[in-house]
Structures are given as structure tokens and as C-alpha cells.
Amino acid sequence: MGFWKSLFSGSDSSSPQKIAETDIYNAESQAEGKPATRTDLMRDRPNINSRIFFSTERDIDLYELEELCDAVGWSRRPLRKVKKAIQHSFLVISMWEQRGTQRRLIGFSRATSDHAFNATIWDVVVHPDFQGKGLGKALMRHIIKKLRSEDISNITLFADPQVVEFYRNLGFISDPEGIKGMFWYPD
């Protein structure tokens, strides 16, 4: 707890980001019964003057986001459309590493919704340098918590085969009661 408190404390009031320190802490500690250790989180990041936080701000540098998506091998998309998609998503969560005054975008996710019943999570990405540290889980728990706090009861997503297990561990069920995810393809 001491670690998490110090890691996620000291939010800089000059930062435009909305710090979500307690969310990260709570998600990890409640779900796993213990906080992650510094080693888990910062294995290859020796500089302890680094902290990681979430933001719901939408004024993300689109080139920085493109760089993040490039890093995981996603196909490039027109930035004009990415901007529109961010504007019209119900929820946008970005994850940042801060070292001194330098911020780096290390994760991203967003959800579309009808603001009432359903939300669908899209574009979940964590930079490869920060994978395997529980940050993807923290990001997902944060987005789930936000959606639940908005009274959204049906949280859905479409998972590539290699991440089905990741989502299953977070409480997602594939094809519940035989419900199938379907995609329309032009003839």
C-alpha cells in the first residue's frame, strides 16, 4: 500500500490530466487482494521518479496515439476519423507515464455507449514496454469501474483470439447463453 500511495501520489496541479490514482490502486488491491509490487510495475524502469496515471481527457496528441498503436502493430487509420471516434466515444481512457515534467502515452482504450444500457469497449492498447506489469488489467478495471459508475449494465467487447483469456480473467464471458458476436461484411 505504501508503494502504491507514493507511486500514485503527488498529482501535479499543472497537469491537464485527470489523475485517477485511487482507481488504479483500488482496482489492483481489491481484485487481487494485494497491491502490485514496484518490481511488478517498474521491472525495467529503474527511475523511481516515475508515476503512472489515467486520464479521461480527450485532447490527446493524435500522433502520439498513432505511435502507440504503431508499437503494437495496428494498421494505421486516418487521424481525422480517429479524432471523430474519440469525440464521439462515451468514455476515453488514456494511461500515462510521467517522469519529471515529461509525459508519455503508454495505454489507451475507449467505449461507445447509448449512455443507458450498453457499452462496447474498443481499441485497448498498452505499449509493449509496459506490458506484463498488470497495467492492461488496471486499465480495463478502470474503464469497467467508470462504466459501472455511469449505471451501464451491459459491458461488451470483441476480443481477438489471443486476448480472450486476458478478458476472461477480468470477468468477461464469451458467447454467454449462446449469444454470438457478429460482424457484417459487404458481399
Add this chain to the structure above:
Amino acid sequence: MGFWKSLFSGSDSSSPQKIAETDIYNAESQAEGKPATRTDLMRDRPNINSRIFFSTERDIDLYELEELCDAVGWSRRPLRKVKKAIQHSFLVISMWEQRGTQRRLIGFSRATSDHAFNATIWDVVVHPDFQGKGLGKALMRHIIKKLRSEDISNITLFADPQVVEFYRNLGFISDPEGIKGMFWYPD
């Protein structure tokens, strides 16, 4: 063709609905190579002074919509939330039967979207009195056409087991490349 032209013509300028006559006609005729016959559509509706049209208006009588959903056995939902969901859907399509000055809500569907890449279709319903006449297909083709016209490339939905085949016939593919639809359930 003559039948469809007459069935879907005569839009009443006093109607608050946006008539989408050509959409129904085109969807049916283009996809199946022939228009539906009057028998297909109006099998048990002997009054030929009836016409069916789509609308994208959102000021739907919520009690009428509830009645439609009751008719297919859906669980009731708080009307306050239904109203909010309709307001915040990207696209809302209702299907109406008009006889003289009387209109009856006989179908409904809506889609959430990021207005750029993805759309997810929810709440597809056709009144049991009007099922088996190709109207569900027409409704779906209409919504697909609208979404495509908005440059949405990824049209998705979650299908109950008994309607997977219905959507497959419309060009939807389940679990393409192993992508799984997943739903989050609280612990």
C-alpha cells in the same frame, strides 16, 4: 416493382416521420433480385390501403415502444433509461404501418457508434403480427445502408442463438477470424 412502388408511395407530408420508401424497395430488390410480393408482405393484412415505412425520428411514444417489446416477450426496462438510450444512439430506425391516418409501430432497431469506425446494432424487434414477411430483413438492410452511408466500416451486433442464422443470411459473420463477443459480468 409496381406493388412496391404503390405500397411505399404516397408519403404524407403532414407526417412527422421521414419516409424511406426507396430504401425499403431498393434493399429488397437489390439483395434478392426481385421485390417481395404483396402476399409476402401483407399475408394476413387484407386492407390494401395500408403502407409500411421507416423513420429515423426519435420522438417515439415510449409506451408504444414498450408495447412492441412486450409483444416479443422482452423484459421491461425503465422508460427513463430507454429514452436516454434512444437520445444517445447514433441511429434509431422505427418501422410503421399506416392505415389512413392511423400509424402503428411495428418494428424498431438502433445502433450505437463512434461516428467513425464502429457501430453496434441493438434492440432489433419486429411485431409478431408482421414477422415472416421479410420486414426484419428490410429493417436490417435499411440500418446497414444508413450506417454505410455514414462511412461506418465495422458493423457489429450480438445475436441470440435463435437469430444467428437470420443475421448470417444478411451477411453477418459470427466470430470472424476467431474474434469473440464477450460480456462482462460482476463477480
